[in-house]
Amino acid sequence: MPAPQAMRRRILEAAVATLAAEGVSASTAAMAKRAGIAQGSIFHHFESKAGLLNALYLELAEEVRAAVLADIPAAGLREQLLVVWGRWLDWAAEHPARRRSLMLLSLSDVITAESRAGSARNQAAGVELFQRAAAGGPLDGQPIAFLGAVVEGVAYAAMDAIQRDPERAGQYHAAGFAALWNLLRPA
Template sequence: MARPRSEEKRNAILAATIDLVAEQGLGAATADVAKRARVPHGSVFTYFGTKAELLNAVYVELKSELADAIMKRMPDDGSVRDQLRHLWMSWTAWGVSSPSKRRTLAQLSVSNQITEDSRRAAMTVAGGAVEIVQRAASNGALRAMPISYVGALVETMVGTTMDFMMRDHENAEAIRDAGFEALWQALN
């Protein structure tokens, strides 16, 4: 009889993968993942059948964590601007405080190894945030554009803002605030 899988080992493999992809890129070896997670190499494939399955699991995990960070304490009765600002503040805070996760998610987001099923799962998890962006854009120049396009523009703006916040700690707050105003103007 097979041993039950350990949530602790699974999480260690995911964490090791996040760190190694951030450091080495998507070519990081599963043997290095196992070594960093302090599990036998075969354990990686016990928990994730292939490297692609592992990368897809990391992608969905990071998207879920980001969505949770964004939606935590979201003002239910706030205006769409207030909700979008909360989204922006939470997203930039997550990215600046988790640079390895942010780098890994950025690489996975453009990888052809991420399946459509994983992308759909991530969109489902991010549904609340997506809906806020849709409402913010509903009357602006982008109102007729697909939400995937609008979302990609938002991701690019938040990514650029986080990059500059991390480079210029002294002005990070002003950069974050200016980035939000630019986003609001772009969407509305």
């Protein structure tokens, strides 16, 4: 019973690496090879390629949530957001292949509406923090999906900048957060 889960993990890790390297069109054979198993064995653990990719999408989304939202210290709202911001950028910087896979998957049409909804539910707690920060600002009262997308847009811009130019990571981290805070707060 421990083995099946371990095999599943190995396949998912291999899938991350393969996706990051070759895009969503990476073959299941390439994933199997990277996992060190036979081509056909993947299908003992996942119903289909689509099933595997959806499972991976959910795992990665949950991983981000855990990395970013676990044990947020009791503190002022700005300090809490700063913690979240920092963890988010750090996760992206430390796991570029995972970030790339997650992004490729979220843009691919193999990810079902159900998977997307699950992922969104997952991140609700995080968005809610930003929602509180938006009180009185221009996005006060806007739907969560909109607010979340705005925040995500700014965060992805910072992640891309850091990945492109890691030596100025601190500068992008600080400027990005200042911009985001500005964006949320009343003028």
